[in-house]
Amino acid sequence: MTPNLKVEVVGLNRVKAKHLVAQLRLTNTGTDKNLPWTGELADNTRPLGAIRWASGIGVLDAQARAWILPYQPADFPCLCSDQDRDGLGYFIRPGRSITLYAVMPAPSGSPATTTVVTPVGLPMLNVPISDEPPVTPPGMIIPDPEAEPVTTVIRRLVTPSESLDESEETADDGRDLHVNLSSDVLFAVNKATLTPKARTVLARTAKLIDSSAGPTVTVEGHADSSGSDTINDPLSTRRAQAVRHALSALVTRQGVGYQAKGYGSRRPLYSNDTDEGKRRNRRVTVTFAKPQAAETEPVATSEPAASPGATGLTGSGKADGQPISMEVTGLRRLSGGLGLLTYRITNEGGAEAWYNELHHAPDWLSYKYQAASNVRLTDVAADRQYLPGRLQVPTDDGGVDSYCACTDVSGVRISTEKFGPGQAREFWGLFALTEGGSTMQVKIADFRELQVPVQ
Known part of the structure; x- marks a missing residue:
C-alpha cells in the first residue's frame, strides 16, 4: 500500500x-x-x-x-x-x-x-x-x-458466512460456531411461535450440533432497537425458549444440555441505523463447539498470488469519471479452513480518482475503521455466501471492536481509496474457505461478478 x-x-x-x-x-x-x-x-x-x-x-x-x-x-x-x-x-x-x-x-x-x-x-x-x-x-x-513480564497480544479471527436465503448467518471463531437465525424467518412479527419454515432452518442447525462434540448449546434471543425493553426483553426470552425446545427434539446426539436466555436489544451485531442492520439484529443465536472437519493441506507456493493470466478474472468501471479496472490475482486455500483473496485495482485514467465502493458494504458500520470489506464469495452449490473475516479486539469497557481482516482504507491509513493517474494498488481479504468446490463466485464492490478458481 x-x-x-x-x-x-x-x-x-x-x-x-x-x-x-x-x-x-x-x-x-x-x-x-x-x-x-x-x-x-x-x-x-x-x-x-x-x-x-x-x-x-x-x-x-x-x-x-x-x-x-x-x-x-x-x-x-x-x-x-x-x-x-x-x-x-x-x-x-x-x-x-x-x-x-x-x-x-x-x-x-x-x-x-x-x-x-x-x-x-x-x-x-x-x-x-x-x-x-x-x-x-x-x-x-x-x-x-x-x-x-509481557502480555500476549492475539486477535481472535472470526469468519462469517450466511445462507443465500438470508435465514441464518454463521460466525466461526475457531472454537465455537455462532449461528444467528433470522427472527423474521423463525417467527411472525411480535410472536414467539415458530413458523412452518423454521423447522427447515432449525434442522440444518441441529445437524451441525450433532456433528459437534461440545456438551452445551447456548440459545440467546435478540431484538433490534425498535420498541421498549418491556416488550423486547420478554419477547426475546420466549423466542430463545421456543428455539431451545425445537432443537432439543431435532438433535439426535445424546448428552447435550441447553441454556436459553433473552437479551432484548442490548447486544446488537450491526448498527440499528439502517433497516438491514435492524433485520440482522433480530435474531436467535445458537452457540456450540465447532465441529471438527478434516483439513486439506494448502499447496505450497513462494508467492501470495500468481497472476491468473488470460482467464478473464477482470472487471472495469468508473470512479470520479475515470476508467478504473479490477483484476483478481488469486484465491488460495490456506490451512484451518481459510482462504486468501487478492486483487488489484488500477486507475486507468489521466486524472486523480477516489474509489469509495470498496467499503460500501451493508455491514461497514460494524467495523472500527472503514476497510475493503465490500467483497463477497459465493458457493452456489453449498447455498452460502462468505464475508471477510473480522479481528476481534477487546475494549476497556468490556466490549469488542471489530477490524476487517482485509486491507485498511481509513483510520490510520488515510486516502487509500485515492488513486493517482495510472496508479495500481493490491488488496486482500481473509475468508472462510472450506473443502469442496474448485471455483467460487467473487463479487468485489460494483465490478462484475467473476467465477474464480481456487488455487
Missing part, C-alpha cells in the same frame, strides 16, 4: 519452542525521496501513540484462528523495533534498507511454515520457520521475552 516500500522476511526463528522472532528488511526502492516507515508498520488495533514501533508485524495462526502480534511489556507498546531506542530514525533514504524485529508467541502445533502479516501489503504465505537461533545484523539486540 506504500509506493517504493519493499518488505522482505529475512528471519523467522522459533525460540524455546514457544516464542517466534521475526526479522523484516524494509527497502526504499525509490530514487529521490526519503520514505517514512514507522506509521506504516504500526498495529492499528493498538493506541495510536505506538506508531513509531513495528507493532504491526505478526503471523496468522490459521489452525487456531488467531492473528498473533508482538508481546507487550509493561513499559513499551511492544517487544519490537522502535525508531528512537534502536536508532533507526524516522526515514529510509532512497536505495537504503533497515531491518526490524518483532518477538511474539509461536503459532500452535509447531508448523514448518506460517503466514507473515504486516499492515503494508499482502500476507506472505508459507514462510519457513527455523528452529535455529536468530542471526541478527550488527548492533541489533533481540530482547528476551522471559526477562520481564
Whole structure:
C-alpha cells in the first residue's frame, strides 16, 4: 500500500519452542525521496501513540484462528523495533534498507511454515520457520521475552458466512460456531411461535450440533432497537425458549444440555441505523463447539498470488469519471479452513480518482475503521455466501471492536481509496474457505461478478 516500500522476511526463528522472532528488511526502492516507515508498520488495533514501533508485524495462526502480534511489556507498546531506542530514525533514504524485529508467541502445533502479516501489503504465505537461533545484523539486540513480564497480544479471527436465503448467518471463531437465525424467518412479527419454515432452518442447525462434540448449546434471543425493553426483553426470552425446545427434539446426539436466555436489544451485531442492520439484529443465536472437519493441506507456493493470466478474472468501471479496472490475482486455500483473496485495482485514467465502493458494504458500520470489506464469495452449490473475516479486539469497557481482516482504507491509513493517474494498488481479504468446490463466485464492490478458481 506504500509506493517504493519493499518488505522482505529475512528471519523467522522459533525460540524455546514457544516464542517466534521475526526479522523484516524494509527497502526504499525509490530514487529521490526519503520514505517514512514507522506509521506504516504500526498495529492499528493498538493506541495510536505506538506508531513509531513495528507493532504491526505478526503471523496468522490459521489452525487456531488467531492473528498473533508482538508481546507487550509493561513499559513499551511492544517487544519490537522502535525508531528512537534502536536508532533507526524516522526515514529510509532512497536505495537504503533497515531491518526490524518483532518477538511474539509461536503459532500452535509447531508448523514448518506460517503466514507473515504486516499492515503494508499482502500476507506472505508459507514462510519457513527455523528452529535455529536468530542471526541478527550488527548492533541489533533481540530482547528476551522471559526477562520481564509481557502480555500476549492475539486477535481472535472470526469468519462469517450466511445462507443465500438470508435465514441464518454463521460466525466461526475457531472454537465455537455462532449461528444467528433470522427472527423474521423463525417467527411472525411480535410472536414467539415458530413458523412452518423454521423447522427447515432449525434442522440444518441441529445437524451441525450433532456433528459437534461440545456438551452445551447456548440459545440467546435478540431484538433490534425498535420498541421498549418491556416488550423486547420478554419477547426475546420466549423466542430463545421456543428455539431451545425445537432443537432439543431435532438433535439426535445424546448428552447435550441447553441454556436459553433473552437479551432484548442490548447486544446488537450491526448498527440499528439502517433497516438491514435492524433485520440482522433480530435474531436467535445458537452457540456450540465447532465441529471438527478434516483439513486439506494448502499447496505450497513462494508467492501470495500468481497472476491468473488470460482467464478473464477482470472487471472495469468508473470512479470520479475515470476508467478504473479490477483484476483478481488469486484465491488460495490456506490451512484451518481459510482462504486468501487478492486483487488489484488500477486507475486507468489521466486524472486523480477516489474509489469509495470498496467499503460500501451493508455491514461497514460494524467495523472500527472503514476497510475493503465490500467483497463477497459465493458457493452456489453449498447455498452460502462468505464475508471477510473480522479481528476481534477487546475494549476497556468490556466490549469488542471489530477490524476487517482485509486491507485498511481509513483510520490510520488515510486516502487509500485515492488513486493517482495510472496508479495500481493490491488488496486482500481473509475468508472462510472450506473443502469442496474448485471455483467460487467473487463479487468485489460494483465490478462484475467473476467465477474464480481456487488455487
